[in-house]
Amino acid sequence: MEKTFLMVKPDGVQRQLVGEIISRFERKGFQLVGGKLMNVSSELAGEHYAEHKERPFFNDLVEFITSGPVFAMVWQGENVISTSRKMMGVTNPKEATPGTIRGDFGLTVRKNIIHGSDSPESAVREIGLFFSEQELQDYSKLI
Ligand code: CMP
Numbered sequence: 001m002e003k004t005f006l007m008v009k010p011d012g013v014q015r016q017l018v019g020e021i022i023s024r025f026e027r028k029g030f031q032l033v034g035g036k037l038m039n040v041s042s043e044l045a046g047e048h049y050a051e052h053k054e055r056p057f058f059n060d061l062v063e064f065i066t067s068g069p070v071f072a073m074v075w076q077g078e079n080v081i082s083t084s085r086k087m088m089g090v091t092n093p094k095e096a097t098p099g100t101i102r103g104d105f106g107l108t109v110r111k112n113i114i115h116g117s118d119s120p121e122s123a124v125r126e127i128g129l130f131f132s133e134q135e136l137q138d139y140s141k142l143i
Contacts, residue, residue, distance in 0.1 A: 001077065002123075004080045004127075005122075006025070006115065007114065008070060008073075010065065011112075012071070017105055017113065021114060024101065025075055028077075030076065031139060032074075034073065034137065035071065038069060040065050042062060044129065045062040045065045048065075048129055060110065072131070074127050081116075081119065086100070088102055089106070093105075101114050
């Protein structure tokens, strides 16, 4: 079953949107496989956003993601990577369609509420950065 990494960013946690966001993915039919409220260290932020290292906004990005607790999650389901990105909306909330998470709640490209893996490769990498195997549920083992 396909898995993805989703993270409610510090602005989403502060604005008490965690429940709303979890509810959207649950209602869609995806399964929550792992989740935790945590602080992101500068080291983890640097690894997570490694592909943006040369961008002018990199330091700003690291400063923001380490500024307060995030809610890190792993979700599974058919086409969860691409569908969850559609549900999130485009990166810049000003351009995000109403009905999407960023379109409904986001304010700026920095405070855009949620991060989601953009490919199967980044999903594997990001899940591995934030979660150990023991923290993830295997629903196929339930009777
Ligand atoms: P995210 O999906 O977490 O992946 C990279 C992040 O970089 C993106 O969401 C935005 O929050 C952030 N980002 C992109 N462009 C800018 C920018 N111009 N200034 C600040 N942050 C940005």
